[in-house]
Amino acid sequence: MPFKLKNPSGIWFWVREALNSQAEVDYVIAPKANPIPIEVKSGATGLLRSLRSYMQAHPSSTTGYRLFEGKAEKGTDGIIDLPLYLAQTLGQLERA
Numbered sequence: 001m002p003f004k005l006k007n008p009s010g011i012w013f014w015v016r017e018a019l020n021s022q023a024e025v026d027y028v029i030a031p032k033a034n035p036i037p038i039e040v041k042s043g044a045t046g047l048l049r050s051l052r053s054y055m056q057a058h059p060s061s062t063t064g065y066r067l068f069e070g071k072a073e074k075g076t077d078g079i080i081d082l083p084l085y086l087a088q089t090l091g092q093l094e095r096a
Contacts, residue, residue, distance in 0.1 A: 013055055029090065035061045038090060041068040048079060055079075067092065093096040 014037065016023035017035045027038040037056055038095060039051045055061045055078060067090075073081045082090075 016050075016053060016057075023053050025050055025054045028054075036090075037061055037064040039064070040084075040087075041064045041066060044068055044070040051079060052077070 010050060010095040012028040014025040014028050015021075025037045026040045029038065037051055037054045037058075038053055039048060042052060046066075048064075051066065053066050055064050066081050067084050067087050068081065070081060073085060073087070075081065
């Protein structure tokens with residue numbers, strides 16, 4: 001299987017296990033039910049290739065999140081941008 005979730009110490013993340021691949025998603029909430037991928041970025045730029053790759057490989061993940069130093073916005077591709085200070089609200093998604 002080329003995609004795999006990892007769970008060291010109860011914190012989920014995802015890596016694409018393909019030759020020469022560097023795709024990874026920082027966090028995945030509720031990986032068995034309706035997975036919610038989360039990427040954390042230090043800046044406002046970036047193509048979010050790994051996040052999009054994860055969402056493509058996991059069709060039940062209809063929404064993904066990018067935490068960064070910008071303003072909240074909802075994209076047309078199912079990715080929601082949130083400022084870093086709202087990271088504490090993501091824990092509520094697992095129970096939703």
